[in-house]
Amino acid sequence: xxxxxxxxxxxxxxxxxxxxxxxxxxxxxxxxxxxxxxxxxxxxxxxxxxxxxxxxxxxxxxxxxxxxxxxxxxxxxxxxxxxxxxxxxxxxxxxxxxxxxxxxxxxxxxxxxxxxxxxxxxxxxxxxxxxxxxxxxxxxxxxxxxxxxxxxxxxxxxxxxxxxxxxxxxxxxxxxxxxxxxxxxxxxxxxxxxxxxxxxxxxxxxxxxxxxxxxxxxxxxxxxxxxxxxxxxxxxxxxxxxxxxxxxxxxxxxxxxxxxxxxxxxxxxxxxxxxxxxxxxxxxxxxxxxxxxxxxxxxxxxxxxxxxxxxxxxxxxxxxxxxxxxxxxxxxxxxxxxxxxxxxxxxxxxxxxxxxxxxxxxxxxxxxxxxxxxxxxxxxxxxxxxxxxxxxxxxxxxxxxxxxxxxxxxxxxxxxxxxxxxxxxxxxxxxxxxxxxxxxxxxxxxxxxxxxxxxxxxxxxxxxxxxxxxxxxxxxxxxxxxxxxxxxxxxxxxxxxxxxxxxxxxxxxxxxxxxxxxxxxxxxxxxxxxxxxxxxxxxxxxxxxxxxxxxxxxxxxxxxxxxxxxxxxxxxxxxxxxxxxxxxxxxxxxxxxxxxxxxxxxxxxxxxxxxxxxxxxxxxxxxxxxxxx
Amino acid sequence: xxxxxxxxxxxxxxxxxxxxxxxxxxxxxxxxxxxxxxxxxxxxxxxxxxxxxxxxxxxxxxxxxxxxxxxxxxxxxxxxxxxxxxxxxxxxxxxxxxxxxxx
Numbered sequence: 001x002x003x004x005x006x007x008x009x010x011x012x013x014x015x016x017x018x019x020x021x022x023x024x025x026x027x028x029x030x031x032x033x034x035x036x037x038x039x040x041x042x043x044x045x046x047x048x049x050x051x052x053x054x055x056x057x058x059x060x061x062x063x064x065x066x067x068x069x070x071x072x073x074x075x076x077x078x079x080x081x082x083x084x085x086x087x088x089x090x091x092x093x094x095x096x097x098x099x100x101x102x103x104x105x106x107x108x109x110x111x112x113x114x115x116x117x118x119x120x121x122x123x124x125x126x127x128x129x130x131x132x133x134x135x136x137x138x139x140x141x142x143x144x145x146x147x148x149x150x151x152x153x154x155x156x157x158x159x160x161x162x163x164x165x166x167x168x169x170x171x172x173x174x175x176x177x178x179x180x181x182x183x184x185x186x187x188x189x190x191x192x193x194x195x196x197x198x199x200x201x202x203x204x205x206x207x208x209x210x211x212x213x214x215x216x217x218x219x220x221x222x223x224x225x226x227x228x229x230x231x232x233x234x235x236x237x238x239x240x241x242x243x244x245x246x247x248x249x250x251x252x253x254x255x256x257x258x259x260x261x262x263x264x265x266x267x268x269x270x271x272x273x274x275x276x277x278x279x280x281x282x283x284x285x286x287x288x289x290x291x292x293x294x295x296x297x298x299x300x301x302x303x304x305x306x307x308x309x310x311x312x313x314x315x316x317x318x319x320x321x322x323x324x325x326x327x328x329x330x331x332x333x334x335x336x337x338x339x340x341x342x343x344x345x346x347x348x349x350x351x352x353x354x355x356x357x358x359x360x361x362x363x364x365x366x367x368x369x370x371x372x373x374x375x376x377x378x379x380x381x382x383x384x385x386x387x388x389x390x391x392x393x394x395x396x397x398x399x400x401x402x403x404x405x406x407x408x409x410x411x412x413x414x415x416x417x418x419x420x421x422x423x424x425x426x427x428x429x430x431x432x433x434x435x436x437x438x439x440x441x442x443x444x445x446x447x448x449x450x451x452x453x454x455x456x457x458x459x460x461x462x463x464x465x466x467x468x469x470x471x472x473x474x475x476x477x478x479x480x481x482x483x484x485x486x487x488x489x490x491x492x493x494x495x496x497x498x499x500x501x502x503x504x505x506x507x508x509x510x511x512x513x514x515x516x517x518x519x520x521x522x523x524x525x526x527x528x529x530x531x532x533x534x535x536x537x538x539x540x541x542x543x544x545x546x547x548x549x550x551x552x553x554x555x556x557x558x559x560x561x562x563x564x565x566x567x568x569x570x571x572x573x574x575x576x577x578x579x580x581x582x583x584x585x586x587x588x589x590x591x592x593x594x595x596x597x598x599x600x601x602x603x604x605x606x607x608x609x610x611x612x613x614x615x616x617x618x619x620x621x622x623x624x625x626x627x628x629x
Numbered sequence: 630x631x632x633x634x635x636x637x638x639x640x641x642x643x644x645x646x647x648x649x650x651x652x653x654x655x656x657x658x659x660x661x662x663x664x665x666x667x668x669x670x671x672x673x674x675x676x677x678x679x680x681x682x683x684x685x686x687x688x689x690x691x692x693x694x695x696x697x698x699x700x701x702x703x704x705x706x707x708x709x710x711x712x713x714x715x716x717x718x719x720x721x722x723x724x725x726x727x728x729x730x731x732x
Binding site for chain 2: 003004090091092093094110130134135138139141142216250278279280281303306307309310311312313314315317318321541542545
């Protein structure tokens, strides 16, 4: 079953001119290290970076078509390389220490697309040894019990491990923008400017760069010097540039686009390194570490930071769940399903009972029970097409809990069928708009049947459907889960969350996003105030899962009721089967009460007094009934 | 899909069989199910058998590192075995072997 994350369709970044830059196949290599791409079967070098002569003292033409050992004359290094080249190897205990020309190097190996990549970087001593760094990181991360504390501790540990001037923890927001949520400066930082709380435009990170970051690959750029080309032999044996033929997604030395180099220069940064923070396959944020001067980190240091990033994510999931009281809400969901079941029992008993006060009184009592469980019982009774519950009111506690379940501003329970019913809680669109939303699934919104979890969430409904500003006030974000297969549904709503944001430089306009300007390095990072709009607070993955599980449990309860329910006619004055609704449910106004009344009435005078009452029984795949008293 | 755990203890050794998908949604369940093993003073070696793990996300590598940290603080050794090729590749990419022995 796909991850619940696949059902969260948050606001996407606006398309940008530089999104499709061929970053993974950039064809260049950073100048401080040598890259060799080897054909594993033969052990010969197919591609080598042009700086191999500067760093290892052997010209590229002498390496291409030969074994990598040709560049390492000392016996120990040659033996280690021979072991790396052993046929069939897929995994490597990185790094392998090598020597050449009296210098020490680290070889870092990986296999991609059937090619062995050997990246050779000069060795730089670390600030601390590996066990010290990893133990300190584990201690610091595992001690944190709040999200903000975790952010601060992680930034501090990044600073401890790297010793670089400035660490920023950058969190992605809806529509691809981001905000710096934690920052740590070295005591003697040469980059004193703070970006804490600053927002950065989505266009600062091209989509293709995000695609690589989603793989979890760290991006190190220790020098802003220009990258060098990767070379290979052409058909006639001549040495030429490899161009885009090599996918360097997993390579440390992948070349840097000139635009990126310029961006960092304009920030006053000599070295930077970016560690992606990925929660499953989603890019949550970035650790961005800056140093004013060029500074190199060895492989073990980078490894510790990568591992610390993974620990950070693991701890973040725990702490976020704790801060958002997910356990409590899971218990609440169980209690609510129990309340629905108890409500159903009361309704069934009321059906069966004889009342000396007549059917109208009995059915009105049943309607009260239906309201009590927010019209979620398999059988429910309605006096009209719409109910409004008031959050906080004692008699509407169940409805209030429905909001608490996923921390929503409003909710709607939509029952389909002729004379269908909408139960509204809190801040919601009007009933007609709610019915309209339910009708969009399968067209503008994804169909529920297409994947494992039957749920849909977005923090930016306007990205899918043209909704008014007024609608955004109630339903900028929606979380929807169907009950059964007939169009009955629970929808939760969140209003637009407008942030009075300070941006690092002005955000590009729509026209600028599609212009050549996107290929020039950004130079303005001065604070610029502009509201961040268009999205609600994002739904947590656990909230989306909880919604899916809750609706699933209610659906199962309906199914159980359908299987065990006795014929309803016994206790009721008059009932007729309702017609099943075709899928998807059409957009419609709730039917006027009298239309149902006319067909099913046994006592028009009583109906007149009560305004008409509809009784609905489980609709899951079979006929449903209605009656008025 | 979540993760399920079954434990076989024999003297100081516990073999923990994992089954399912190890991702951000299942890590809490895994930690909860492993707690009795970590709390059992009679156990000094824990072997996590990944034969039934279909896939794993990077965040779970972080969780395993923290699990190893907890185990060490309780004087227990922890190791991983029988991971499938995809899971093994992720473990190597995360350099998990530097923290937990992988067989």
